[in-house]
Amino acid sequence: MGTKGDNNRTRIVEAADQLFYKRGYNQTSFSDIAEMTGIPRGNFYYYFKTKDDILAAVVDARVKQYQQVLQQCDSMTDDPRERLLAFADMLDSSKNSILEAGCPVGSLCSELAKDTEALQSKSREVFEIIREWMGKQFSALGYDDADDRAMDLLARMQGVSVISCAFKDNDFLQRSLDGVRTWINSLASS
């Protein structure tokens, strides 16, 4: 904390975060991260024991990032419907990235589903944050199947990401995001 090394550590995690998203975890090498940060490969092992440890740090960073985003949605309004809409609005600004590389959360989980169980459960943590938050909103709206609704909404968004990315279809992505917003707006207030 506060030492010089924390800067390097943070820079490694931030570069790895981007690269894991755009190229995938397995296809990202230490050399890639070294090139992006200017920090030599061998130095990484001062901060992380293994590549898996870097992934864990990236997931931790993403969890914190999403917690902040969701907190921001909470702070905007007390209406759960508008909170969900605020979250959907934030996705709008990620459209280009989604078309290029899919959803950062979903694509990582999908990739690591074919890897060790340890990496799978680690990558799942980001989804769990969002799922829990969505569940709270549906719960506040009076749904007694709030968690099921959260899963449905998560799945809907993931499907849109996968298909719009696979077909590189910007129109479909736009139309689907609008559809999600319309659906949220139409939610009964318990």
Added chain:
Amino acid sequence: MGTKGDNNRTRIVEAADQLFYKRGYNQTSFSDIAEMTGIPRGNFYYYFKTKDDILAAVVDARVKQYQQVLQQCDSMTDDPRERLLAFADMLDSSKNSILEAGCPVGSLCSELAKDTEALQSKSREVFEIIREWMGKQFSALGYDDADDRAMDLLARMQGVSVISCAFKDNDFLQRSLDGVRTWINSLASS
């Protein structure tokens, strides 16, 4: 055609098909395929120039496989609604695989979205077959936005695959497949 080598070629493609699904394309090595088939690594280059060529052969095989499946759905009934239901029913038998490794079509596209454009467009071919077929069914039901409907249905199924696999949630998968069937049943007949 008909020569001895076609057997080996087919066995390589079939093994690669499974491995690309369960481990991913990038994480599958020639050694893995060699081990599964008993065919030595070096021999592969008699049948394929590069690893990418093996992927192309795998995609071609999957396209043919899905064409047969869809043809089978067509042959069962003339009612487009029932054809779509028949397709959804076939997914039911893949539940265990989906929980383990996601949708074979979607997960391959998601992985290769982070690779070269050549691999991306190749992997997309399987989706295109299904999309076109779904579009035909919606068209026959009288929808003038048949292709949009096909994309929506594709996305819905993909979302279910990604989320049920990420959370290893069999109940969600079952519930969502039932939901898809209910939705198909409720489709207006033009």
Added chain:
DNA sequence: GTCTATAGCCGGATAGAC
């Protein structure tokens, strides 16, 4: 804390005997 050098392994791809 930072960096260089390198070990050790495994990847895709090739050459050439049979």
Added chain:
DNA sequence: GTCTATCCGGCTATAGAC
């Protein structure tokens, strides 16, 4: 057509100087 031996490069990870 089939198989063995091997090249070359990139990978993660380590050792040790500074």
